[in-house]
Amino acid sequence: MAKRDYYEVLGIERTSTIEEIKKAYRKKAIQYHPDKNPGDKEAEEKFKEAAEAYDVLSDAQKRQRYDQYGHAGVGSGASSGGFGGGMSMDDIFSQFGDLFGGHFSSFGGFGGFGSSGSSRQVNRGSDLRVKVKLTLKEIAAGVEKKIKVKKYVPCSHCHGTGAADDKSITTCPTCHGRGVITRVTNTILGQMQTQSVCPNCGGEGRTITKKCTACNGEGVVRDEEVITINIPAGVAGGMQLSMSGKGNAARRGGINGDLLILIEEEPHAELVRDENDLLYNLLLTIPQAVLGDMVEVPTVDGKVKVKIEPGTQPGKVLRLRNKGLPSVHHYGTGDLLVNISIYVPEALTSEEKNAIKHMEKSPNFQPNPSIKDKIFSTFKHLLD
Template identity: 55%
Template sequence: MATKRDYYEVLGVDKNASPDDLKKAYRKMAIKFHPDKNPDDPTAEEKFKEAAEAYDVLSDPQKKARYDQFGHAGMSGNGGFGGGYGQGGPSMEDIFSQFGDIFGDDSPFGSFFGRGGAGGQRQRVRRGSDLRIKLKLTLQEVANGVEKKIKVKRHVACTTCGGNGSKNGTAVQTCQSCNGTGQVRKVVNTMLGQMVSTNTCPTCNGDGKIVTERCDTCFGEGRVLQEDVIPIKIPAGVAEGIQLSVGGKGNVPPRGGVAGDLLIVIEEEEDGDLKRDGSNVIYDLYVNFVDAALGTSVEVPTIDGKARITLEPGIQSGKILRLKGKGIKDLNGYGRGDELIHVNVWTPKQLSSEERSILERLRSSPNFQPKPTKSDKGFFEKMKDFFHG
C-alpha cells in the first residue's frame, strides 16, 4: 500500500479503546480476512497483515504512545510489525508466532491460527529475546538525523549445525511424543463434553525434534555469541526517551526460530550553547549595555554553524530574536523549528574609579531615564510572541 491507513481506522476503534476492545477488534478483522478463508480474494492477505500491524502497535503501550504523538513517522526505523517487518511486511509465520494464541486452541477458527489449515498442526515459531541499548546523540544529530553503526553482542545461529544444536546439523530425530509438532493435546471427558487442551511437549520442550548428539561448537544451544556492527538510520526530530527498533537484530532463540529486535533508546547530549524546546532551539545572548545602546553585530551559534545577526540601537534586555528555520526538523516531516535568541543586557558587577565617574555623570542624563513605550513589551507579552509569533 502506498499510504498507510490510520491504525485505529484499520481496527474500527477509537483512541480510547480498552485492551480488551482492541483484542476483540483484531480477532474480528483477522478472522474476516484470513487468507485460508478467502482463497479467491488476492487482497485478503494484505488486509490480514494490515490488521496485525495495527494491533501490534496499539496493543503495546510504548508503541501506542509514540504513534499517538508522532503518527506513522514515529514508527519509522522500528522493527516488529509496526515498523515494517523486513521489506515485505510481516510474514504469516511472524503473525502466527506473535498473535496465534489470541484465538485459543478450541476456537472454531483454530485451524487458521497456530495450526495448519488442512490436516496437521503448525509448529509455533519461537522468537528470541530483544536487546536494548542506549544511544547518545548530539543536538546536531537530533536536528538533522544521522546514520550510525552500532556494535552489539548478540546470539546468532550457529553456522556449524545450522542452528539446530546437533552434530554437523544432522544428528536429530523427530520427537515421537508430539510427532514433530512441539505440542501435545490432551482430551478429557467431562459432563459437559470433551475438553481439549494443548501444551508444550515436555519431551522436546516444543522443538519437535530430539538432538541425539550435540554440536561441538555451540554445545547443543544452536546459537553462539557474536559481535555485530549494525547500521541504523536515525530520523531527524527524535526526542529523549523515544525508542526505535531494528527488526530481527536481537537474539535468536536456542535451536531455531526468529530473532528478537534491537531496541534503541534515544538519549540527548547536552549542548554547550543551545537548548532544545520542542522543535525550537534557544540561545542566551549576553551583550554589554554600550553595545545594546549603540547597536552592533554579533556572531551566534546555530545547529548548522555560526550566523551573524544585527542588534539595533537601544535593544532591551529580554528581547527575543527569531532565526526562521534554524531549529529542529519535525519528526513527521512538517517543516523545521526556529532558533530563538534571548537578549540579556549585561550589567557589570565591578567598576573602576574612572568607569564609575563616567556613569555618575550619565546617571541623570535624560536619555538614561527609563521611558517604556507600548512597543517595549513586558514579560507576558513577550512570552505570547514566543509561543504564537
C-alpha cells in the same frame, strides 16, 4: 510509501481497550487471510499490515512509544522494515496463534497456514537494549549510526537447527509434530478435551537425536554484529526506537528478538533545547544595546548574523524562524529564540564613571513609565 496509522489499520479508536484491539485484529486477519484471498498480493499486504499494527498496539510499552512518537518510536525510524514486512506468514501465526485457538481453521475452516491444528511452540529470542548518544546537529538532520552489538546469532555449523545434521532432526513421536498432546476425559457433564505442552519435545514438535557440537544443540552462539541504525531527524532524549528482528536469535530457529535503541542527547555548549525550539542567551554590551549592532549567534548549522536594533531592552526575545529542530512527526521545524541580556561592568575608571553620570542627566537615559510598568508586571507575574 508512508505507513498508515495503526489505529486506522485496525479501524479502532485511540482509546480502545486490549480486548477491542484483539477483536479488531481477528476481524482483519479473517478478512485478509491468504487462503481466503488466493493470489491476492494486496490482501496479503493488508494481512501483514494488520499483524504489524496488532504487534504494537497489543503491547503496553510499544503502544505508549507509538502514541508519543509515532512510527519512529516503534521501528520505522530505525530501518527495521516493519513487523509485517520482516516476518513470514508462519511467524505471524506462530506469534499470534493464541488468538485463533492455536489454528486459524477455527474461524471458517480455511486451509493453508495453521489449518493442521498444529500448536508447535516457536522460540523467540530476547530483546537487546543499546544507548546511542546524539549531538543537536545529528538530531537536526537525522543520522546513520553503525554500532557493534554482542548478541546470540544462529550457529553457522548447524544453521540454527541445533542438530549435527538433517538426519538428526525427527518428528516428536509423542505429539507427532503438533507440539501439544490432547487428552479426553469423561465427566458427568460429558467428554472434556484438554491440551497441554508435549513433555517430550517441550512444544517444539521435533526432537534432536544428535546435537551440534559447536552450539551444544542450542542453535545459537555468542558473537558480534555490526548493525546500521538510521535515526530520523527530530528525535529526543529518552525516546526509544525499535528494530524488529535485530535482537538475540532464537534457540533452534524461530523469531529473533528486537533491538531497542534508547536515545541520549548530548548537551550543546551554547544552545538549550525546548522541545523543537532552541534557546540562546545573547549577552550585549551597553553600547551595543544603545546604539545597535550586527552580532553572530550560534545555530545547529553554524553561526548566523543578527541585527540588534538601537535601544534594544534586556529581556527582549528575537525569534529566528525555522532555525530550531524538525518535528519527528514531520509537523514542521522549531525556532531559535534569542534572549537578550545586557552586561553591566562591575568596575569602572573615574573617567568612565563621570561619563556615565553625565549621560544620566540626559532625559534619554531616564526610563519612561511604560517601560517601568512592563518590568513591574513581568516581575509580579514571576512572583505569582
